[in-house]
Amino acid sequence: MKPLSVVILAAGKGTRMKSALPKPLHKIGGQPMLSHVLSAARELNPAQLIVIYGHEGEKLKAAYKNEDDITWVEQKTFLGTGDAMKYAMPAILSDSNVLVLYADTPLIDAKTLQAMLEKVDEKNLCWLTVEADQPFGYGRIIRNDAGNMVAIVEEKDANVEQKAITEVNSGLFAISSHVLAATLPRISDDNQQKEFYLTDVVKLALEDGLSIQTAAGDFTLLRGVNDRVQLSELEAIYQNQQRRKLMLSGVTMIAPETVYIHGEVKLKGQDIVIEPNVTLAGVVSLGNNVHIGFGSYITDAKLCDDVVVHPYSMIESSLLHHNVAIGPYARLxxxxxxxxxxxxxxxxxxxxxxxxxxxxxxxLTYLGDAEIGVGVNIGAGTITCNYDGANKHKTIIEDDVFIGSNSSLVAPVEVKKGATVGAGSTISSSISEGSLAITRATLRQIQNWKRPAKK
Structure with missing residues (x-):
């Protein structure tokens, strides 16, 4: 089987987004749209992964500076999709199958793309088409009497009869690199927009005696984003997909429509319950019988078996071992x-x-830069004073220590095994094993004290 070159068009200005941010960096499910497309492409194990950039391109490249499998190609003129592909052509592997994707169709899946690639060879292209209830704005798929695809007509160039067609162009196609090299230089700008349409490859391939195969796609997965309204619509579709996937995997959601997934959820167990208004971001791992309470926000965390997160708690980049309970209103x-x-x-x-x-x-406690042992009780209002204004310092509390309420532990400091710190103490030096440490001031009482009164 030939190697695969994937080309992702990401050079558009995205004027209707009304943003200084490149359109491919606008997010769906907490990830840039381009990241979703890259993820689907990588599932196909491409030999070459090309991203065509243009407007605000340096911002786009900077966002992926650590992803070294991407070949970046700059589009210097903006005369249509055919013009963009001409810039990419030198980077495409000379004897490969080429898959063309778009950075603003973030819901595309690898299964659909694989079905396209199975129909491609030196004599056949494969175009991904979809049935649209409202085809306005999309290029229409033209078929002959035998049912074979013979052309794509853009909305602005279509006549009344063609505009009634509901099978539309997704923009995604697969083609041999040899066929692409033979047809691309012959694309013209003889149309109302005076642009080079990549879709003209269809007409030119037919002239060369090739066939156009088609694969049917789900319109939901192929919707593009041109403005923030469409961005929000795709966000809603994506969230519903993620919720459904989790619930079918055994997660109970009390009010699914209020749960938001902004990353990857790894299910390591079953009988997980998620209450309303919960957000899971980054990579979150959930074990057996995890219960996440109302209004909680969890990002990049691992929750092992039987963890309970009470309502309105926040967890960030943390690890909770089995049978841990936090909250309500806790912040890790x-x-x-x-x-x-x-x-x-x-x-x-x-x-x-x-x-x-x-x-x-x-x-009511703050614990920072601390190593706390087994069976320790930290009283209400305790603070580990870990910052001196310039540097952080560590507090070490050994096993079976009792810290009384409203205590301050001024780091660096150690409280040895079995020690007790009396309530209201400020501890600035190490406490020996089994001892009681108290730093309270002596109580004074002034009799017949006259409280100041307002004049």
Whole structure:
């Protein structure tokens, strides 16, 4: 089988988006539209992956600077899709099948693309067509009496009879590199727009005695984006796809229409429950019996078996081992590791910590840059004072420590195994094993005190 060259057209200005951001970088499901198309293309294992860029091209390239499998080709003139492909031609492998995609059709899937490639050889092109209830704006597929595709007529060039056709051009096609090289230089701009239409390859291939095969696509998957209204419509379609996939995999959603997926959800278990108004972003892994409460936001996190996230909690780049409970209104920031059976309660914020097995911080606490052992109790209002205005410092709390309410631990500091810190203390030096540390001021009472009064 011939190697595959994939060409993605991404050079359009996207004027109707009314944005300084290149159109391919506008997001669907938390990812740029171009990323979705690249993902589908990569499933086909292409030998060459080409992206044609133009307007605001440096912004586009910068967004993918770490993806070294992309060959970038600049379109310097903007005279239509045929003009764009002329710039890409030198980068296409000389003896390959070529798949042409568009950066603003983000819902295309690899299964549909594979079906196209199976119909391509030196004598056959394959064009992806769709049935549209409202074909306005799309190029119409023209067939002869035998039912064979013989042309594509653009909306602006179509007559009344042709405009009544509901089979339309998706813009996506597959072709041999030899056929593309033979037809591309012959495309003309003899049309109302005075542009070079890539669709003219159909007419030219037929003149050369080739056949045009077609593959039927789902119109939902092939819708493009020209403005922010269409962007929102595709976002809704994408979200419904993701929710349906999760529910068919065994996830219970109380109100599916309110759950948003802005990344990849990896299901490592079953009997998962997601309450309303939850957002899952980045890469989120969910184990058995995970329960995510109302209004929670989770990004780039792993939740192991039996984790409970109570309502309105936020989890970012963190790991929760089995039987952990957090919230409500908890915030776990980057690199928060909660070991088995631990608990973080309401209005507790953590960052860059390890909370040991069975340890708990139930209320109104900040824990940053801390290593906390097994069976530790952190009282309400406790703060690890980890920042001195220039540098971060670490707090180490060993096993079976009790930290009383409203305590401040000024890092760097260690509280040894089994120690107790009395409520209201400020600890700025290490506490020895099994001891009690108290830094409260002596109570003073002034009798017959006259409170100041307003004049």
């Amino acid at each position: 920031r980057t690199n928060s590791i909660l070991k088995a059976n631990s608990k973080v309660g309401n209005f507790v914020e953590t960052k860059n910590i390890t909370l040991g097995e069975g340890s708990k911080a139930n209320h």
